[in-house]
Amino acid sequence: MTVSNVAGCGLQKGFTEVYRGTQLVINLLPKVKLEIVVKDAKVDDVVQIISRISRTGSVGDGKIFIYPVEQAIRIRTGETGDDAI
Numbered sequence: 520m521t522v523s524n525v526a527g528c529g530l531q532k533g534f535t536e537v538y539r540g541t542q543l544v545i546n547l548l549p550k551v552k553l554e555i556v557v558k559d560a561k562v563d564d565v566v567q568i569i570s571r572i573s574r575t576g577s578v579g580d581g582k583i584f585i586y587p588v589e590q591a592i593r594i595r596t597g598e599t600g601d602d603a604i
């Protein structure tokens with residue numbers, strides 16, 4: 520998997536705070552982005568596990584977006600498709 524420190528906002532569009540007397544509108548909050556490429560048969564399991572461990576029930580728990588990957592290639596061996604995952 521790939522883990523990245525990113526900035527983002529969801530429906531709450533960040534929050535507003537006062538810093539040294541100046542009102543700051545902070546729209547981007549620090550978030551962690553996971554990118555995980557899995558075989559089709561594993562998608563449901565991975566979604567369930569991430570949902571279970573990430574859910575606090577509060578706003579900002581995050582989202583899971585699912586999209587297809589055209590191809591995967593392990594550079595070292597030349598393997599492609601599921602063999603490269």
Ligand SMILES: Nc1ncnc2c1ncn2[C@@H]1O[C@H](COP(=O)(O)OP(=O)(O)OP(=O)(O)O)[C@@H](O)[C@H]1O
Pocket residue numbers: 526527528529530531532548550577578579580581582
């Ligand atoms: N539509 C979107 N497109 C791209 N990234 C998104 C989108 N919605 C959320 N994100 C990313 O997910 C992070 C977490 O979003 P968040 O869980 O706050 O979504 P939400 O829609 O506000 O839901 P909630 O009401 O549970 O907070 C955001 O900071 C942003 O990085």
Ligand SMILES: [Mg+2]
Pocket residue numbers: 528529530531532578579580
């Ligand atoms: Mg939110």
